[in-house]
Amino acid sequence: MILRVLAVGLLLVTAALLQTALFPFLTLAGFRPDLLLLVTVAIGLRDGPLPGLRVGFAAGLLTDLLVSQSPVGIAALITTLTGFIVGLARPYLAPESVTAPVIIAFVTGLLGTAGYGVLALLLGEERVAPVMLLQASVAVGLYNTVLAPVVLAAVRRLSDRFPLTGPGLLD
Amino acid sequence: MFLRRRVRILLVVLVLASLVLVTVDFRSGGDGPLDRLRGGVTSLLRPVQDGLTTVVRPIGDSFGGLGELLRIRADNERLRERVEVLEQRHRSAADIQRENAELRELLAMREHTGVEGVAARVVALGPTGFEWVVTIDVGRADGIERDMPVVNGDGLVGRVIQVEEHAARVLLSIDPNFGAPARHASNGEAGTVVGRGGEPMLFQPFDPEVDVEVGDEIVTSAYQSGAFPGGIPIGTVAEVGEVTAGLVLDVQVRPFVDFTRLHHVIVVTSEPVADLPPFEDAPEPEFTPPPGPPTVDGDEAESDAEAGDEGADDAEAAP
Numbered sequence: 363m364i365l366r367v368l369a370v371g372l373l374l375v376t377a378a379l380l381q382t383a384l385f386p387f388l389t390l391a392g393f394r395p396d397l398l399l400l401v402t403v404a405i406g407l408r409d410g411p412l413p414g415l416r417v418g419f420a421a422g423l424l425t426d427l428l429v430s431q432s433p434v435g436i437a438a439l440i441t442t443l444t445g446f447i448v449g450l451a452r453p454y455l456a457p458e459s460v461t462a463p464v465i466i467a468f469v470t471g472l473l474g475t476a477g478y479g480v481l482a483l484l485l486g487e488e489r490v491a492p493v494m495l496l497q498a499s500v501a502v503g504l505y506n507t508v509l510a511p512v513v514l515a516a517v518r519r520l521s522d523r524f525p526l527t528g529p530g531l532l533d
Numbered sequence: 534m535f536l537r538r539r540v541r542i543l544l545v546v547l548v549l550a551s552l553v554l555v556t557v558d559f560r561s562g563g564d565g566p567l568d569r570l571r572g573g574v575t576s577l578l579r580p581v582q583d584g585l586t587t588v589v590r591p592i593g594d595s596f597g598g599l600g601e602l603l604r605i606r607a608d609n610e611r612l613r614e615r616v617e618v619l620e621q622r623h624r625s626a627a628d629i630q631r632e633n634a635e636l637r638e639l640l641a642m643r644e645h646t647g648v649e650g651v652a653a654r655v656v657a658l659g660p661t662g663f664e665w666v667v668t669i670d671v672g673r674a675d676g677i678e679r680d681m682p683v684v685n686g687d688g689l690v691g692r693v694i695q696v697e698e699h700a701a702r703v704l705l706s707i708d709p710n711f712g713a714p715a716r717h718a719s720n721g722e723a724g725t726v727v728g729r730g731g732e733p734m735l736f737q738p739f740d741p742e743v744d745v746e747v748g749d750e751i752v753t754s755a756y757q758s759g760a761f762p763g764g765i766p767i768g769t770v771a772e773v774g775e776v777t778a779g780l781v782l783d784v785q786v787r788p789f790v791d792f793t794r795l796h797h798v799i800v801v802t803s804e805p806v807a808d809l810p811p812f813e814d815a816p817e818p819e820f821t822p823p824p825g826p827p828t829v830d831g832d833e834a835e836s837d838a839e840a841g842d843e844g845a846d847d848a849e850a851a852p
Contacts, residue, residue, distance in 0.1 A: 378660065379578065379581055382582055382660055383581075383582040384585060384589045387590065392662070398660070411544075412539070412540050415547055419550070425660050427567075427570060429659055429661055429664065430664060430695060431664050431694075433555045433558040434567045434570075435551045435552065435553070435554030435556075435557075435558060443548070478661065
């Protein structure tokens with residue numbers, strides 16, 4: 363269990379590093395993917411709502427701490443809920459389905475980014491213009507969709523190597 | 534059933550924790566515990582980001598983004614048009630002379646500012662698409678302080694918003710939270726310039742009737758002893774809008790700095806040069822300034838002292 367926590371932690375930090383140091387050079391129409399959200403979605407899909415919740419909170423907090431201006435906690439809230447909801451949806455998806463995870467990656471990228479932007483807007487971040495918010499949401503959704511197979515495979519491998527033990531498994 | 538409840542409890546706990554974090558950070562303003570935590574994360578990740586950026590930058594530079602190709606095409610077209618315009622312009626010798634004079638003026642202005650700085654490398658960008666912030670590899674140990682201006686060879690890059698021991702975060706001038714006093718380089722008309730993210734920057738001259746043409750240069754101004762030294766190039770005018778009902782002229786400015794290819798920058802450490810001399814024909818103050826804590830600013834301290842002397846003179850003259 364400790365090994366798993368370390369492995370997932372390392373995965374999150376790696377995702378954050380790629381997000382801030384690699385993807386700024388590989389943008390899609392000026393926007394980067396949300397790797398941390400994608401990792402959360404992958405965990406939720408693979409292991410269910412409880413791990414989705416936990417990893418989502420950690421991933422969101424990491425995003426929040428790397429952002430400079432929006433209040434800490436917005437991304438944490440969004441990714442926590444995303445991980446949970448995706449985890450809840452897991453039993454209803456065919457285990458070998460390829461389309462379902464891809465669609466989920468798009469929808470979560472779209473709604474997650476939109477949710478983040480709207481919360482930031484509500485908290486007085488005037489610089490998030492609605493048009494840009496829409497563009498960003500679609501771009502992140504698409505980019506996350508493209509990256510979904512890679513991230514999902516990586517998370518599946520990691521989860522096989524360090525399987526989930528104890529409570530949460532049966533959810 | 535037990536596990537279901539466990540999930541539900543954890544969900545409520547984590548959502549509440551997020552909301553508490555938002556509240557704490559929102560209320561603590563600029564320097565709360567969460568800001569220190571952010572600083573810690575910046576310091577911790579900086580060396581790794583540094584290494585990673587060094588490795589991936591050549592790859593990113595050669596491939597670029599998907600949108601890059603379109604942008605380059607648009608740029609190409611724009612530059613062709615610009616070349617035509619410039620060629621036409623250069624046919625006239627008088628025009629050349631005028632431009633020469635303008636450039637001389639600008640050069641003199643730049644030398645006049647006499648800024649000193651610390652060189653830095655850009656190691657990472659912010660994680661979301663909603664802010665334009667970069668991390669640089671110098672910090673407090675190199676003499677960097679909050680609010681210092683950041684420039685590169687092309688012009689104004691931004692302003693330092695957070696400083697750690699060996700890292701700092703810089704708010705780029707295209708971020709919508711960025712604003713700076715600016716002026717028209719050739720006619721000196723003052724105004725403000727603000728970032729608008731992916732869109733061109735916005736220059737709003739104080740006088741909406743001012744003569745601004747496409748291609749004019751906009752530079753920073755030390756107006757109101759702002760945080761920026763005067764004369765740092767910001768960009769060229771791309772489009773001049775109509776004067777709005779609020780008597781504001783919106784001038785779109787295309788920045789000189791290529792923010793997608795930001796590698797090396799200079800953090801300006803010298804004090805901004807005072808731009809405006811104190812008014813000599815200022816009316817006599819009709820009140821003596823209330824006693825307060827001594828101000829740090831040298832200029833203000835002087836003017837306070839003068840005001841005090843005048844007050845004393847009045848008191849002598851009165852009886």
